[in-house]
Amino acid sequence: MEKVRIEVDERRKKQARRIMEAIEIGMMKRLKAKEEEIEKIGKLNWALEERVKTLCVENQIWRDLAQTNQETANALRTNLEHVLAQVKDNNNHNNRNTRCVAGAGAGLLPEDVNIDNENDEDEDDDLQPNTLAAALADDAQSCCGENDDVIETGAVLGEWRSTLNDVVNHNNNKIDVVDLETTSNVRCTTTSNNTTSTINHNRLCRNCGKEESCVLLLPCRHLCLCTVCGSSLHTCPICKSTKNASVHVNMS
Structure with missing residues (x-):
């Protein structure tokens, strides 16, 4: 046992x-x-x-x-x-x-x-x-x-x-x-x-004083010349500067 x-x-x-x-x-x-x-x-x-x-x-x-x-x-x-x-x-x-x-x-x-x-x-x-x-x-x-x-x-x-x-x-x-x-x-x-x-x-021409100003000057841009004076002058009558060119202005 x-x-x-x-x-x-x-x-x-x-x-x-x-x-x-x-x-x-x-x-x-x-x-x-x-x-x-x-x-x-x-x-x-x-x-x-x-x-x-x-x-x-x-x-x-x-x-x-x-x-x-x-x-x-x-x-x-x-x-x-x-x-x-x-x-x-x-x-x-x-x-x-x-x-x-x-x-x-x-x-x-x-x-x-x-x-x-x-x-x-x-x-x-x-x-x-x-x-x-x-x-x-x-x-x-x-x-x-x-x-x-x-x-x-x-x-x-x-x-x-x-x-x-x-x-x-x-x-x-x-x-x-x-x-x-x-x-x-x-x-x-x-x-x-x-x-x-x-x-x-x-507004008369500053050169001849007879005709009306109708030309513009360059380079000073002065409107001071008539047709006849604008073709003959080479200096501006106001400021005495040399003109290089110009323009015709019809004022009518």
């Missing part, structure tokens, strides 16, 4: 040992699988962190690029506005010069000339009506030296054929523009303290 009992105990121990070994093997497999999963998740987490860092760097780069582009756009916009303003000023200046040359050739004041006597009251008090009218009549004969820009002759001739309304009315130290027609005579009317004087300036 004792021998059988010992044998049964040994079998129980062997069976228990086998069960423990099987359980241990199963637990080891599970632990190993869990460790592999943890390692895999760790690698994925590290890759995601690196991706986040890369996206942050790219975001900063794009932000800096957008700011640089915005500054460049603002600078270009400012330069464009400056260029447009300069072009507009140049166009206005050219238009004023064109009207000045055309008006001077026709014996008129430019339409956009505004004389402010309020800032120069002392000088205006000494200005006499006859002196003002004479100065305007002399200015109507030439625009030489007042404009350095090149003005097309066709535009000037076209202005001479038009009818403009300008006259200088000097009344109580203030100059106003009223009616005047482009004819062969220039009439300047001045009024000061209810006194009116009229000066007629005939």
Whole structure:
């Protein structure tokens, strides 16, 4: 009996040992699988962190690029506005010069000339009506030296054929523009303290003084000679400059 009992105990121990070994093997497999999963998740987490860092760097780069582009756009916009303003000023200046040359050739004041006597009251008090009218009549004969820009002759001739309304009315130290027609005579009317004087300036040839001036001398742009004198003279009788060319103006 004792021998059988010992044998049964040994079998129980062997069976228990086998069960423990099987359980241990199963637990080891599970632990190993869990460790592999943890390692895999760790690698994925590290890759995601690196991706986040890369996206942050790219975001900063794009932000800096957008700011640089915005500054460049603002600078270009400012330069464009400056260029447009300069072009507009140049166009206005050219238009004023064109009207000045055309008006001077026709014996008129430019339409956009505004004389402010309020800032120069002392000088205006000494200005006499006859002196003002004479100065305007002399200015109507030439625009030489007042404009350095090149003005097309066709535009000037076209202005001479038009009818403009300008006259200088000097009344109580203030100059106003009223009616005047482009004819062969220039009439300047001045009024000061209810006194009116009229000066007629005939547009006659400055050489012979008989025929009407109808020849424009270049480059000085003086309209001062008749047809006969224009073909014979080689210098301007007003400014004594050499004539390079001449243009016949039809004043009819």
